[in-house]
Amino acid sequence: MKLYIMRHGETAWNADNRILGATDIPLNEKGREQALKAAERMKDIDIDVIYTSQLSRAMETGLAVAALQKDCTVFHEQCLNEHDFGVFEGQDRRSEEYQMEKRNCFKRYPGGESFLDVAARVYPFIKGLISDPQLKDKSVLIVSHGGICRVITSFFRDMENEEFVTFAMPNCGYELIWSD
DSSP states (O other), X not given: OEEEEEEOOOBHHHHTTBOOSSSOOOBOHHHHHHHHHXXXXXXXXXXXXXXXXXXHHHHHHHHHHHHTSSSOEEEEOGGGSOOOOGGGTTSBXXXXXXXXXXXXXXXXXXXXXXXXXXXXXXXXHHHHHHHOGGGTTOEEEEEEOHHHHHHHHHHHSOOOHHHHHHOOOOTTOEEEEEEO
16 A cells, blocks of 8 residues: 545635644635645546545545546545644644643643544554555545644654654645555
8 A cells, every 4th residue: 555645725724824623614715726736746646545534624635636536535534633722723823832732742732632632543543544455555645634644644653752743744745654
């Protein structure tokens, strides 16, 4: 299997540098353009299966990619929904309070999830994908969110704490994360 990860296109909250987690904010016009450009860049990869989160920004991005694939199945998975940042949802990403709080990987955001909570739902999904014999010779794309891409990356690669909390994938950025 070849496993790719992609972050969704831009939303209004991304453009405003606001914390965007479990809140379902759709793509803005720039995000839709990014999704179409990403689909064009990926059209020759021959993606067989796409998994997206159930949030509209990831679903729309994934469907844009699927539209340019020859024969592709799309699934929407709740476990790929973005990290719930609790009281920080919609707040300025640059706030000192948020920047300090996000370095507490084992602590839940007030009213939200910890990084461990997110890993507890994402890691089993990844283990299931890479061990699924039906996907052995397939190309699989996960279209999700910055926080989920961070957790998936940590599944495949050891990361120091600072590298983990500062990990960033650009909107509609993608990479081949694993190949067997």
